[in-house]
Every structure is written in structure tokens, then in C-alpha cells.
Amino acid sequence: MTRLNWGMIGGGEGSQIGPAHRLGAQADGNFVLAAGALDVDAARGKAFAQKLGVAEDRAYGDWKEMLEGERDRPDRVDLVTVATPNNTHFEITKAFLEAGFNVLCEKPMTMTVEQGEEIVRVAEKSGKICAVNYCYSAYPMVREMRQMVRSGQVGRVRLVVANFSHGHHGDASDADNPRVRWRYDPGMAGVSGQFADCGIHAMHMASFIAGDEVRSLSADFASTISSRELEDDAMVNFRMEGGTVGRLWTSSVAIGRQHGFDIQVFGETGGLRWASEQPNQVYYTPVGGRTQIMEKGEGSLSDEAGRLSRVAIAHPEGFPLAVANIYVDLADAIKGETRDGLPLAVDGLRSMAAVYAAVASAQDNGAWVDARPPMFQ
Structure with missing residues (x-):
């Protein structure tokens, strides 16, 4: 099975949600962490990305650097996860959608209703997937x-x-x-x-x-x-x-x-x-x-x-595997299969x-x- 390239923005070392995304995205072999801008502190984010196995040239200092670095790569990421503070979700999600990337955004997707409507329109125009991590579903x-x-x-x-x-x-x-x-x-x-x-x-x-x-x-x-x-x-x-x-x-x-x-x-x-x-x-x-x-x-x-x-029955599957199920549906959707449960x-x-x-x-x-x-x- 060919694994999809995955990039992450935010969710750095010590974050609450970052580990769940990293476990979830890679649990079923659908994605490999290929790029990341993981921390507001550029040096710390680059170091942590490399610790996780990201190549040095794809361990970015911030999301804008990641956008420029990934935009024209033949092996660019197939999906970008936005796991940054709430007030940055809109700008980052919109920029990556407009550049033709599929995006999974943490909730809330935006800070205003107007921004939300714009993201819906941008996603429709781009033809790319914009998913939101309502993982409990x-x-x-x-x-x-x-x-x-x-x-x-x-x-x-x-x-x-x-x-x-x-x-x-x-x-x-x-x-x-x-x-x-x-x-x-x-x-x-x-x-x-x-x-x-x-x-x-x-x-x-x-x-x-x-x-x-x-x-x-x-x-x-x-x-x-x-x-x-x-x-x-x-x-x-x-x-x-x-x-x-x-x-x-x-x-x-x-x-x-x-x-x-x-x-x-x-x-x-x-x-x-x-x-x-x-x-x-x-x-x-x-x-x-x-x-x-x-x-x-x-x-x-x-x-x-x-x-x-x-x-098997009686064995628990917890929160990280619920997140993993979002990534399962995303992988299928990126490959062209319809998953109507994907938020x-x-x-x-x-x-x-x-x-x-x-x-x-x-x-x-x-x-x-x-x-x-x-x-x-």
C-alpha cells in the first residue's frame, strides 16, 4: 500500500492534541509524517520534527515557510493538519486550500461565521477536502x-x-x-x-x-x-x-x-x-x-x-483510535472513495x-x- 504524505502545523512537543494526531494519522499505515511546522518557536519546532523522523529540509520554522516549501514539490504532502491556536485556523486553512492542499483543521474551524462561510466557498472552489476534527463522531x-x-x-x-x-x-x-x-x-x-x-x-x-x-x-x-x-x-x-x-x-x-x-x-x-x-x-x-x-x-x-x-470484542479502542478513524476516512476520501461520516x-x-x-x-x-x-x- 502506498502511504500518503502528511504534514502537521502545530501540535508540537508537550501539546495536548499533537500526540493524538500523530498516533491517529499513522495508526493504519495510510500516512507518513513527511513535513511539519510544529511549534511557534521555530528552532524548537524544527528540532522536534526531525526527532520524529522528518527530513531536515521539510522541518519548517512556521506555516508560511511550509507552504512555500511544499507547494511545488513533486512529493508534496497530500494532507495538512492544522493544530494551532484557534485564532490562526482560518488563515492557515484558507492558504493551504487555495494552494491545492487537502486540510484537516482542529475545531473550531474559524473564529467567525463569515470566515466559516469563506472556508466552505474556498474548499468548494479548490475541489480539495477540508475536514474538521470532530473525532468523537x-x-x-x-x-x-x-x-x-x-x-x-x-x-x-x-x-x-x-x-x-x-x-x-x-x-x-x-x-x-x-x-x-x-x-x-x-x-x-x-x-x-x-x-x-x-x-x-x-x-x-x-x-x-x-x-x-x-x-x-x-x-x-x-x-x-x-x-x-x-x-x-x-x-x-x-x-x-x-x-x-x-x-x-x-x-x-x-x-x-x-x-x-x-x-x-x-x-x-x-x-x-x-x-x-x-x-x-x-x-x-x-x-x-x-x-x-x-x-x-x-x-x-x-x-x-x-x-x-x-x-477484538472487550478490548478498548480509545481517543487516539477515534482520531485515527478520521484519518482512515480522510485517506479513503483523498483516494476518491465517498465517506459520508467525515466531518x-x-x-x-x-x-x-x-x-x-x-x-x-x-x-x-x-x-x-x-x-x-x-x-x-
Whole structure:
């Protein structure tokens, strides 16, 4: 199998997300790390890239140098991952798309709705893939839930309840930690803190499983630690185009909760439940029947769940392999195969529109507002 050349921007030594991308991209032999601009400190980034096996002439000091260095190479990278701070995503993603590169961008894809719409247009014009790392949607059992909804096993979806809450930013004495502080700094994070950081994962998952898009929402934001400009807790009610009702709670001050991402789907004829801390299992309850525990690796699961499972039943496949599944779908898409589970620029745009709608609603005492991007209204 010919491996695709992969380049990474950001995600340097000590970063939170960098290792997951490096493990994920290379887990299945689809990609080889061929180029990188891994750190805001040029020398440190070059040294780390070479430590990872990148050739000296492809270990770049910054993303602009990488763009120029890769643009005309006959063996240039087939995919660029953007894993830099939020406020740089738009500029880098746009530049590489315009230069004809496929891009995987960390979320949020952009800082504004207008930027999101521009990325969608640029991606369409370039003919290249612009994917967004909503990796939780790539867990095998999440794909199983989606297939069950699609096949009508729970009937029409009436209600989705999503939650992404943790307590790791709940210590006020740690509020100035640089790894924490930027998430509540408008200059770095944008107009929203916790909802833009974690809540949009849960909202994307709701749409992904239900097969519907958010039309309107009502939000309540709170900054429970007074030094924070942006919210660290949010409650969002939403309505989908097809009539599904949604409830979403997201928090970073829920001390005692660790990762805390779970979702429940309630249909006319059954209900489903999945939690990221027990990702191998889905709880399925048919109306009038007993709750069943479905396990990753069972022979009766859908082809989609089986395709993205690597190890036998009862063996866990965690977060890095969920990221790896995004790269599996990307590799297939780059080679011309259709993978409709791959989160794309339009998903990143819808998330940013929801962020701005939630901010507007919270500022207006929870008023219901249109959550759709202008180009889809």
C-alpha cells in the first residue's frame, strides 16, 4: 500500500492534541509524517520534527515557510493538519486550500461565521477536502448509533440530550495557568469559552446521530470564576430542522466529572445511550422492552462500526483510535472513495454559527435565535 504524505502545523512537543494526531494519522499505515511546522518557536519546532523522523529540509520554522516549501514539490504532502491556536485556523486553512492542499483543521474551524462561510466557498472552489476534527463522531459505536437511527430502529427521533462537562478548570487558583487561561481569553478563544471548546462537540454529535441540523437555540452562559471573560458553564436548548428537540449542558467547572461526554437519543420506538468514558458500549432500549448492552466487536453490528474497529470484542479502542478513524476516512476520501461520516467544512461552519447564536441568546436572557449560517437560511 502506498502511504500518503502528511504534514502537521502545530501540535508540537508537550501539546495536548499533537500526540493524538500523530498516533491517529499513522495508526493504519495510510500516512507518513513527511513535513511539519510544529511549534511557534521555530528552532524548537524544527528540532522536534526531525526527532520524529522528518527530513531536515521539510522541518519548517512556521506555516508560511511550509507552504512555500511544499507547494511545488513533486512529493508534496497530500494532507495538512492544522493544530494551532484557534485564532490562526482560518488563515492557515484558507492558504493551504487555495494552494491545492487537502486540510484537516482542529475545531473550531474559524473564529467567525463569515470566515466559516469563506472556508466552505474556498474548499468548494479548490475541489480539495477540508475536514474538521470532530473525532468523537468516529468512535465505532457512535457510528453504530447513527446507522441504527438511519435504519429506523428507534423510529423518528423526538429528543436528544447531550452533555460534555468536566471539572478540570474548576480550581480558581489555577485560573492563570497558560494551558487553561487561553480558553477564556477572547483574544485567543473568540467569543465563547466552554461552549466553543466542548459544547460544539456535543452539538455536532447530536446532529451527526440524529441526521438533522440545528435550526434555532436558546442559551444561558455563566462565568463561575470571576476572572474569566468567557463562560465556563453553558446550558443550551435547541430545535432541529426536522422537529427534534435538543438539550445540551457543557461545563469545565463540574468538579468530580472527568471527561463527561455522553449523549442520549430518544425515538418513537426506542432509546440509545453512549458515553465517551465507556466508548465500547451502546445501551439500546426498545419501547416496552429490556435495555440491551451492545458491545464493540459484536458480529451483529453494522458494516460501518465493523470497518472502524481494529481489535477484538472487550478490548478498548480509545481517543487516539477515534482520531485515527478520521484519518482512515480522510485517506479513503483523498483516494476518491465517498465517506459520508467525515466531518467537513460545512460542519465547522454550522458549529461556528451555533456559537454566535448561543452568545447572542445568552446576552439576550435566553431569547430563541436562528442558529443557521446565513448561507443556509
